[in-house]
Amino acid sequence: xxxxxxxxxxxxxxxxxxxxxxxxxxxxxxxxxxxxxxxxxxxxxxxxxxxxxxxxxxxxxxxxxxxxxxxxxxxxxxxxxxxxxxxxxxxxxxxxxxxxxxxxxxxxxxxxxxxxxxxxxxxxxxxxxxxxxxxxxxxxxxxxxxxxxxxxxxxxxxxxxxxxxxxxxxxxxxxxxxxxxxxxxxxxxxx
Amino acid sequence: xxxxxxxxxxxxxxxxxxxxxxxxxxxxxxxxxxxxxxxxxxxxxxxxxxxxxxxxxxxxxxxxxxxxxxxxxxxxxxxxxxxxxxxxxxxxxxxxxxxxxxxxxxxxxxxxxxxxxxxxxxxxxxxxxxxxxxxxxxxxxxxxxxxxxxxxxxxxxxxxxxxxxxxxxxxxxxxxxxxxxxxxxxxxxxxxxxxxxxxxxxxxxxxxxxxxxxxxxxxxxxxxxxxxxxxxxxxxxxxxxxxxxxxxxxxxxxxxxxxxxxxxxxxxxxxxxxxxxxxxxxxxxxxxxxxxxxxxxxxxxxxxxxxxxxxxxxxxxxxxxxxxxxxxxxxxxxxxxxxxxxxxxxxxxxxxxxxxxxxxxxxxxxxxxxxxxxxxxxxxxxxxxxxxxxxxxxxxxxxxxxxxxxxxxxxxxxxxxxxxxxxxxxxxxxxxxxxxxxxxxxxxxxxxxxxxxxxxxxxxxxxxxxxxxxxxxxxxxxxxxxxxxxxxxxxxxxxxxxxxxxxxxxxxxxxxxxxxxxxxxxxxxxxxxxxxxxxxxxxxxxxxxxxxxxxxxxxxxxxxxxxxxxxxxxxxxxxxxxxxxxxxxxxxxxxxxxxxxxxxxxxxxx
Numbered sequence: 001x002x003x004x005x006x007x008x009x010x011x012x013x014x015x016x017x018x019x020x021x022x023x024x025x026x027x028x029x030x031x032x033x034x035x036x037x038x039x040x041x042x043x044x045x046x047x048x049x050x051x052x053x054x055x056x057x058x059x060x061x062x063x064x065x066x067x068x069x070x071x072x073x074x075x076x077x078x079x080x081x082x083x084x085x086x087x088x089x090x091x092x093x094x095x096x097x098x099x100x101x102x103x104x105x106x107x108x109x110x111x112x113x114x115x116x117x118x119x120x121x122x123x124x125x126x127x128x129x130x131x132x133x134x135x136x137x138x139x140x141x142x143x144x145x146x147x148x149x150x151x152x153x154x155x156x157x158x159x160x161x162x163x164x165x166x167x168x169x170x171x172x173x174x175x176x177x178x179x180x181x182x183x184x185x186x187x188x189x190x191x
Numbered sequence: 192x193x194x195x196x197x198x199x200x201x202x203x204x205x206x207x208x209x210x211x212x213x214x215x216x217x218x219x220x221x222x223x224x225x226x227x228x229x230x231x232x233x234x235x236x237x238x239x240x241x242x243x244x245x246x247x248x249x250x251x252x253x254x255x256x257x258x259x260x261x262x263x264x265x266x267x268x269x270x271x272x273x274x275x276x277x278x279x280x281x282x283x284x285x286x287x288x289x290x291x292x293x294x295x296x297x298x299x300x301x302x303x304x305x306x307x308x309x310x311x312x313x314x315x316x317x318x319x320x321x322x323x324x325x326x327x328x329x330x331x332x333x334x335x336x337x338x339x340x341x342x343x344x345x346x347x348x349x350x351x352x353x354x355x356x357x358x359x360x361x362x363x364x365x366x367x368x369x370x371x372x373x374x375x376x377x378x379x380x381x382x383x384x385x386x387x388x389x390x391x392x393x394x395x396x397x398x399x400x401x402x403x404x405x406x407x408x409x410x411x412x413x414x415x416x417x418x419x420x421x422x423x424x425x426x427x428x429x430x431x432x433x434x435x436x437x438x439x440x441x442x443x444x445x446x447x448x449x450x451x452x453x454x455x456x457x458x459x460x461x462x463x464x465x466x467x468x469x470x471x472x473x474x475x476x477x478x479x480x481x482x483x484x485x486x487x488x489x490x491x492x493x494x495x496x497x498x499x500x501x502x503x504x505x506x507x508x509x510x511x512x513x514x515x516x517x518x519x520x521x522x523x524x525x526x527x528x529x530x531x532x533x534x535x536x537x538x539x540x541x542x543x544x545x546x547x548x549x550x551x552x553x554x555x556x557x558x559x560x561x562x563x564x565x566x567x568x569x570x571x572x573x574x575x576x577x578x579x580x581x582x583x584x585x586x587x588x589x590x591x592x593x594x595x596x597x598x599x600x601x602x603x604x605x606x607x608x609x610x611x612x613x614x615x616x617x618x619x620x621x622x623x624x625x626x627x628x629x630x631x632x633x634x635x636x637x638x639x640x641x642x643x644x645x646x647x648x649x650x651x652x653x654x655x656x657x658x659x660x661x662x663x664x665x666x667x668x669x670x671x672x673x674x675x676x677x678x679x680x681x682x683x684x685x686x687x688x689x690x691x692x693x694x695x696x697x698x699x700x701x702x703x704x705x706x707x708x709x710x711x712x713x714x715x716x717x718x719x720x721x722x723x724x725x726x727x728x729x730x731x732x733x734x735x736x737x738x739x740x741x742x743x744x745x746x747x748x749x750x751x752x753x754x755x756x757x758x759x760x761x762x763x764x765x766x767x768x769x770x771x772x773x774x775x776x777x778x779x780x781x782x783x784x785x786x787x788x789x790x791x792x793x794x795x796x797x
Contacts, residue, residue: 021404025438025439032447126457126459
């Protein structure tokens with residue numbers, strides 16, 4: 001009896017759990033894409049891909065943003081709302097910077113006359129665009145979520161000190177970070 | 192007692208937390224507006240009804256399409272002027288044009304597989320049954336749940352709009368294989384219709400992911416006190432595995448569809464290579480059309496279990512309740528669902544035996560495919576032993592459940608034929624395949640759905656459906672299903688291919704002309720009987736016999752402890768506590784013992 005109650009209390013918050021399942025789902029999506037990439041790579045006519053050097057800068061940026069969101073979670077747990085909001089906004093800015101750097105990377109490729117889409121494009125660089133682009137969309141979704149949450153802290157009439165939104169969004173943020181590191185290493189080794 | 196209060200308080204915080212975006216708490220008594228009650232409802236029961244009724248509308252459209260192309264197949268030498276009146280150039284001279292035929296077949300498949308049997312079936316019963324049977328006030332996130340329905344609605348609107356495009360809807364088959372589907376110049380249906388199809392499916396995937404996340408979280412996190420995993424009804428187990436399959440396989444289809452969108456609209460070459468269309472040489476090089484098939488069937492095969500598994504669960508529950516006997520081999524039932532869920536991911540290439548797949552690799556897929564017969568046979572054995580010497584009550588739900596078992600056996604046996612790569616070389620793309628998947632996945636899951644609707648209708652609307660109409664519906668549907676699909680096995684064995692508009696000039700298949708006519712006639716009768724079901728459904732919402740007792744079927748599960756017409760929140764006061772599994776029927780001389788009844792000293796623990 002007492003045992004079931006303990007289990008009840010230790011149970012993970014449903015929202016956090018939902019986020020973990022959603023992460024599983026996103027992993028399947030990128031697993032599908034990267035395995036399609038591997039299959040395609042083993043076939044004739046594959047052009048080795050060039051990874052734009054800017055991507056390494058964006059990697060540093062997204063790693064830094066993982067640190068800042070962790071600061072936000074810590075501030076949220078300590079109910080330090082001003083710092084919480086501040087770190088959320090910093091993270092969102094870093095996320096936006098990441099996306100801009102990614103776009104810059106693809107523009108650099110275009111400048112080197114490597115076609116990503118259209119006639120004369122090779123599936124290898126199209127894959128780079130599709131996979132990194134979809135990852136970028138996931139980061140964009142995270143930025144939106146961060147801004148909404150930061151906005152709510154300011155706007156909300158009732159003061160809530162729940163750290164659940166911060167924890168859920170930080171889980172997601174660390175995930176897109178790790179996903180990017182996987183992707184850049186994958187592209188680097190599987191050119 | 193004090194611990195109990197803490198726990199209550201804890202549950203309350205989660206509730207308010209979860210519903211935080213409402214104005215205050217969602218009370219059980221405050222008046223709801225029409226919009227928040229019937230349209231943008233966050234009540235899982237209302238969302239379930241929205242899924243069901245949308246699914247029924249799609250069912251009529253998809254079924255009507257099959258009647259139209261059956262007209263062409265059964266009466267190739269006749270012309271039907273009313274078709275020209277209705278469809279204009281698509282049926283010039285009263286005969287269905289080739290393009291129109293392919294559009295009808297494609298849309299029939301898409302609508303029935305995704306919109307009726309995925310959204311309509313698991314959307315309805317997952318939403319309706321999970322909170323009621325595990326003892327929760329609502330889903331983990333009622334808001335995401337509402338979004339799940341509205342994404343489905345959006346997908347429905349886009350797909351429906353595609354029917355009215357000048358170039359027609361997608362027509363490359365529900366599997367949309369490139370290069371046909373990737374090249375607008377290759378066929379009318381590969382023009383705008385295909386883009387609509389892809390965007391609609393993207394919305395549909397979002398809908399089913401949002402739904403699936405909720406189902407999994409609710410089942411794992413929101414069960415009431417005492418509802419351990421092994422006390423859950425089999426419906427919930429089946430829905431759980433269905434949701435896991437959906438969450439893991441739909442994203443892969445999305446990947447494949449995104450790459451296809453790239454190929455269609457951005458000129459990339461993921462799937463395209465060295466193609467000449469109408470004398471024009473395309474610049475695409477280095478793509479692989481087979482790659483799409485791998486990505487598609489990695490979803491596509493789990494998809495057939497996504498369709499079937501909720502039916503497996505509901506049938507288990509209904510057979511047990513109406514036999515007044517415990518389900519035979521509860522853990523074996525759970526284990527076989529688990530085995531089917533795992534195998535679902537390991538057999539996709541059996542759809543691709545004739546694509547030039549390495550025969551050595553094919554052998555593994557044959558083995559894994561045939562292994563599915565083991566859990567399937569366990570399930571059939573357990574159903575038969577459950578109803579064996581039971582006190583059967585032939586309610587409409589029970590009849591449909593028994594009909595399901597019959598169809599599952601008949602359709603499953605032909606799966607063993609097709610799972611062998613050597614036999615598949617002969618049978619691939621013939622009517623044998625059409626017969627197989629229609630019986631085992633289409634009609635069987637449909638029967639599971641009907642069983643579910645008849646069984647839980649009293650809980651949904653507080654009224655019964657008309658039994659006489661239900662019996663007519665059952666017997667005509669069962670006889671019709673076998674009359675339509677049984678002969679198709681013989682067509683297929685004789686080598687008659689799928690996807691042909693007209694065989695009348697093909698001497699070898701002229702012997703099937705009469706059989707085809709019979710099939711088409713029966714198809715029309717069966718379609719008419721489904722309209723009878725729809726009439727019965729809507730008529731009974733307002734005029735059906737009223738339910739007067741809380742537990743009309745004498746069932747053990749939690750939904751029957753809620754009020755006859757439960758409000759948002761399901762139980763007034765506390766959520767009942769569970770003390771035993773869901774299948775104590777005919778125990779110690781009692782007909783049934785509800786899950787909420789404490790285990791007495793004379794009983795052993797479950």
